[in-house]
Amino acid sequence: MESIFFLIVAAVAVLSSILVVTCKNPINSALSLVMTFFCLATLYVTLDAPFMAVTQVMVYAGAIMVLIVFVIMLLNIRVEAVKRGSHAVFAGGAIGLFLLFQTVWFLGRGTLSGATGTMDRAQVVKVGHIELIGKALFTDFLLPFEITSILLLAAIVGAVILAKRKI
Amino acid sequence: MLGAYLPILVLVVIACLFGLGSVVFSSLIGQKKPSKVKLQPYECGCEPVGTARERFSIKFYLIAMLFILFDIEAVFLYPWAVLFKRLGTFGLIEMGVFIVILFVGYVYVWKKGALEWE
Numbered sequence: 001m002e003s004i005f006f007l008i009v010a011a012v013a014v015l016s017s018i019l020v021v022t023c024k025n026p027i028n029s030a031l032s033l034v035m036t037f038f039c040l041a042t043l044y045v046t047l048d049a050p051f052m053a054v055t056q057v058m059v060y061a062g063a064i065m066v067l068i069v070f071v072i073m074l075l076n077i078r079v080e081a082v083k084r085g086s087h088a089v090f091a092g093g094a095i096g097l098f099l100l101f102q103t104v105w106f107l108g109r110g111t112l113s114g115a116t117g118t119m120d121r122a123q124v125v126k127v128g129h130i131e132l133i134g135k136a137l138f139t140d141f142l143l144p145f146e147i148t149s150i151l152l153l154a155a156i157v158g159a160v161i162l163a164k165r166k167i
Numbered sequence: 168m169l170g171a172y173l174p175i176l177v178l179v180v181i182a183c184l185f186g187l188g189s190v191v192f193s194s195l196i197g198q199k200k201p202s203k204v205k206l207q208p209y210e211c212g213c214e215p216v217g218t219a220r221e222r223f224s225i226k227f228y229l230i231a232m233l234f235i236l237f238d239i240e241a242v243f244l245y246p247w248a249v250l251f252k253r254l255g256t257f258g259l260i261e262m263g264v265f266i267v268i269l270f271v272g273y274v275y276v277w278k279k280g281a282l283e284w285e
Contacts, residue, residue, distance in 0.1 A: 045172055055242050063235040070231045073223040134246030138254055138261055145261070148243070149268040152236050156272035159236070160281045163229035 006046060013039035026072045030065060037061040048121060051130045229281055240269050 016039065019032035037060045044053040124132060137145050247254070247262050254261070276282060 051246065054245065058242055059235070059238060063231075063238040067228070067231045067235060070223070070227045074225065074228055076222040128249075130246050130249045134250040134254075137243075137246060138250065138258055142261060145243070146264055146268075149240075149265045152239060153268055153272040156233065156236050156269075156276060159229060159232040160276055160279050163225050163232065164279060164281055 002046065006043070009039050009042045009046075013043070027069065030069050030072060033068070034061050034065055037065070048125055049129055051133055226284065233276060233281070236272075237269070240266075 013036055016032045016035035020029045020036065023029040023032060037056055041053040041056040041061070044050070044056060119132065243265065244262070247258065251258065
């Protein structure tokens with residue numbers, strides 16, 4: 001049941017990400033990207049990472065997409081006239097095939113064994129994914145969390161200075 | 168495990184069906200008597216002036232930037248709210264410092280008039 005669900009979501013994710021690069025209208029590409037983000041969020045849910053899913057939808061499918069659409073409108077990109085058979089298509093295709101071959105080769109060797117953390121899947125489900133992240137963030141990583149607010153403050157000031165004509 | 172997320176799936180399915188249904192049924196059932204005026208793009212009854220694909224002002228970009236930054240603040244509030252009771256007063260002070268620093272940014276944005284539409 002779960003593997004069928006994964007296959008459906010993965011297929012939609014791959015199809016919509018192909019649409020992102022093949023759509024001629026940039027707004028259609030942006031909408032396909034939203035679909036890809038939603039599929040990724042669903043995959044995070046199946047991996048017992050609901051906080052990642054919420055962040056994916058809130059930040060990427062919400063805020064980042066608004067920014068991307070505004071940039072498309074700002075730059076006034078028209079429907080792209082596609083040139084077929086250019087050097088870029090050939091080079092990109094060759095690199096893509098090489099990377100695909102490499103991935104399949106590494107997966108086929110079956111020796112992928114990364115370092116394991118202190119938590120396994122059963123523990124994460126038992127304690128709760130958000131609780132674990134929150135506990136780490138607000139106790140062990142307290143200073144990085146507070147520094148994040150300084151980073152956000154710097155970003156706010158930078159955005160105002162760059163985009164505001166008359167300060 | 169995934170059963171807990173069934174309501175979200177139902178919501179997504181209903182939303183998709185509503186969107187598709189509105190388009191499909193209105194094209195199936197609705198009358199089609201097109202005329203030149205009817206097929207014109209319209210907005211609030213105004214006469215169309217020029218192309219719709221004009222360059223938009225940078226002001227939109229600034230608003231979008233500020234939206235992202237305060238959206239990320241909201242993302243940090245979520246795990247804090249889940250753990251609110253367990254963190255106690257210490258958690259409240261932590262989040263207080265975080266919010267105050269961002270509030271400085273908010274005051275800055277307000278004072279510089281970045282939220283004004285001039």
